[in-house]
Amino acid sequence: MSAPWLADAVVLAHLAFILFVMFGGLLVLRWPRLAWLHLPAAAWGVAVEWTGWICPLTPLENALRERAGQQAYGGDFVQHYIMPLIYPDGLTRHTQLVLGALVLLLNVTVYAALWRRRGGRRG
Template sequence: MLYRLGADGLVLFHLLFIVFVLLGGLLTLKWRAALWWHLPALCWGIAVEFLHLPCPLTDWENHLRHAAGLAGYQGGFIEHYVWPIIYPAGLTPGIQWLLGSVVVLVNAVVYLRVLRQRPHHPASG
């Protein structure tokens, strides 16, 4: 029971991490310190999409499910939980590039705005 609870909690954390990768830059508009958390997460999310890296959270989820006596799943978190809801077809490398591009575009717009809002201090003289 505890292993299954851990696996389900990890799935929820995984989903929240993905949302943070996509939209966490918006937090930097209000709290600049958030960028120290968001930039590494953003880099990891982009790398996973563009380089097709396996996410360690997926392996951990599967390990906990097996320890609970349940079947794990093949593929990544996106393929297993998100894509079946949005699209019935499997995730292709082309779609992963599209998703990665959306992440880059959304965050580029946000960070350009963050840079423009940076306080300008007049030169002291």
């Protein structure tokens, strides 16, 4: 496989991971054992947004693009691919904090529903 194809595959994997972070809790409602995979992913997603870290997939994609003679980009995946769709002016620190809070709120809501559905604490 050539570097441009690999870079595109990284982009797709990155997008799939972000969607899993955001909406994976809904899958957990159907398959509760998936929580062991989703909870760490969601925690990572919130941490990346709240701390301003760059996900390791972004430098990997950029390296593959440079190897293919394409131009790499600055910032992170969300800023480069997602934010232009939602917020054309770009990603601000405040927006990152809001996105992290939304991911956290969505997942806390889903896990609270799962907890109630399963009968709360089992004693």
